[in-house]
Amino acid sequence: xxxxxxxxxxxxxxxxxxxxELIGAKSIKIGPGTAVLxxxxxxxVIGLSLGPKGFKIVNKEEMxxxxxxxxxxxxxxxxxxxxxxxxxVPLLIKAGPALLAQELGxxxxxxxxxxxxxxxxxxxxxxxxxHSIAREPNIAIISDMYGLDTPEGRGVMGVYxxxxxxxxxxxxxxxxxxxxxxxxxxxxxxMACGVGSASMMAASSGALTATVPHMAQEIQAFASASxxxxxxxxxxxxxxxxxxxxxxxxxxxxxxxxxxxxSAAPQEEEE
Amino acid sequence: MNIKENxxxxxxxxxxxxxxxxxxxxINPIEALPGMLxxxxxxxxxxxxxxxxxxxxxxxxxxxxxxxxLTVPGFPGSAWFTEQAGKVxxxxxxxxxxAYAGIASGKDLDDFKKLGWRIMVVSxxxxxxTFIGSAIxxxxxxxxxxxx
Numbered sequence: 001x002x003x004x005x006x007x008x009x010x011x012x013x014x015x016x017x018x019x020x021e022l023i024g025a026k027s028i029k030i031g032p033g034t035a036v037l038x039x040x041x042x043x044x045v046i047g048l049s050l051g052p053k054g055f056k057i058v059n060k061e062e063m064x065x066x067x068x069x070x071x072x073x074x075x076x077x078x079x080x081x082x083x084x085x086x087x088x089v090p091l092l093i094k095a096g097p098a099l100l101a102q103e104l105g106x107x108x109x110x111x112x113x114x115x116x117x118x119x120x121x122x123x124x125x126x127x128x129x130x131h132s133i134a135r136e137p138n139i140a141i142i143s144d145m146y147g148l149d150t151p152e153g154r155g156v157m158g159v160y161x162x163x164x165x166x167x168x169x170x171x172x173x174x175x176x177x178x179x180x181x182x183x184x185x186x187x188x189x190x191m192a193c194g195v196g197s198a199s200m201m202a203a204s205s206g207a208l209t210a211t212v213p214h215m216a217q218e219i220q221a222f223a224s225a226s227x228x229x230x231x232x233x234x235x236x237x238x239x240x241x242x243x244x245x246x247x248x249x250x251x252x253x254x255x256x257x258x259x260x261x262x263s264a265a266p267q268e269e270e271e
Numbered sequence: 272m273n274i275k276e277n278x279x280x281x282x283x284x285x286x287x288x289x290x291x292x293x294x295x296x297x298i299n300p301i302e303a304l305p306g307m308l309x310x311x312x313x314x315x316x317x318x319x320x321x322x323x324x325x326x327x328x329x330x331x332x333x334x335x336x337x338x339x340x341l342t343v344p345g346f347p348g349s350a351w352f353t354e355q356a357g358k359v360x361x362x363x364x365x366x367x368x369x370a371y372a373g374i375a376s377g378k379d380l381d382d383f384k385k386l387g388w389r390i391m392v393v394s395x396x397x398x399x400x401t402f403i404g405s406a407i408x409x410x411x412x413x414x415x416x417x418x419x
Contacts, residue, residue: 010287098408105402162386162394185419
């Protein structure tokens with residue numbers, strides 16, 4: 001029984017892949033820039049629509065069965081990362097300082113998103129929500145430091161779910177858009193493509209490549225290297241820099257009310 | 272999931288990817304087969320190593336490292352490995368992953384509805400903030416070190 005429904009998922013994936021690839025990449029104009037829609041995004045959106053809330057083609061059990069398949073299928077992409085990075089090792093060594101430094105881009109998140117979270121009236125959820133881009137390692141960190149059953153935990157899970165559903169789409173649009181604006185060098189944008197999950201990186205570096213095709217090789221190498229580095233050192237950037245910075249900002253903002261509520265004590269603020 | 276089970280699924284994904292590689296990039300599956308077998312071999316070797324070597328490093332560390340070593344200039348046959356792996360398009364590998372993710376994430380839509388619009392707005396700024404933050408720092412350091 002279990003086997004048959006797994007084959008159904010593979011069959012559906014094959015259909016989604018063929019349809020999506022045949023539609024192909026499309027560029028759309030947004031104001032001064034261009035965004036690129038890639039086949040993987042069609043596959044994601046159609047896949048989302050197959051559930052009980054949509055076309056009812058897959059049920060809850062089959063969705064659960066599909067979850068571990070994401071990780072296994074991503075392994076081939078990781079191997080491809082390796083073979084993309086290898087030939088570019090000399091170039092990557094030259095760009096090493098930039099690659100390492102851009103990991104601190106996470107702090108940009110805190111500075112931009114924290115004020116927005118405060119304006120919207122968030123409590124300590126903000127610490128989970130804005131300290132990082134909220135991928136799996138960040139959930140593990142927040143879970144470890146605060147627990148997931150806390151405001152901080154709800155914050156990080158909220159951003160995680162949004163990222164799972166719309167991260168790839170948003171990253172694809174962002175990368176294409178910024179590339180067409182010509183503010184940043186494609187190398188810098190390629191490194192920025194690697195800050196999130198593998199699918200965010202795939203969507204954004206794909207869109208970037210479509211906009212600057214003559215740099216395709218370098219873009220993929222920088223994005224892959226940045227993505228691997230994020231997995232390796234992103235944890236430390238979160239634990240030692242981003243979370244303390246967010247906590248500090250939070251204390252500044254709530255100075256009058258809660259000087260003592262430094263670390264543990266979850267507050268009773270509800271949505 | 273044991274290694275045999277992983278292998279079975281990887282072969283299925285490899286076939287799906289080769290079909291996508293044909294549909295989207297007009298690359299004959301037979302032409303791309305050696306490249307796909309190389310990628311498959313790298314993954315299996317990486318999974319095996321992470322089982323044998325007693326450390327807590329996740330298997331993706333081994334998999335990516337093997338891929339890098341095989342294709343780094345100077346390694347015997349690196350040019351051939353690079354050329355073959357290049358016939359499996361990066362984007363063709365991504366589409367099946369997101370198809371699985373789409374099917375699996377349908378269940379997250381319920382959780383998502385409970386979140387409310389405020390967390391969506393914050394998420395948007397979180398993603399844009401990380402992307403721009405990273406691009407700005409990369410741009411500055413690349414300029415300072417004379418790479419661009």
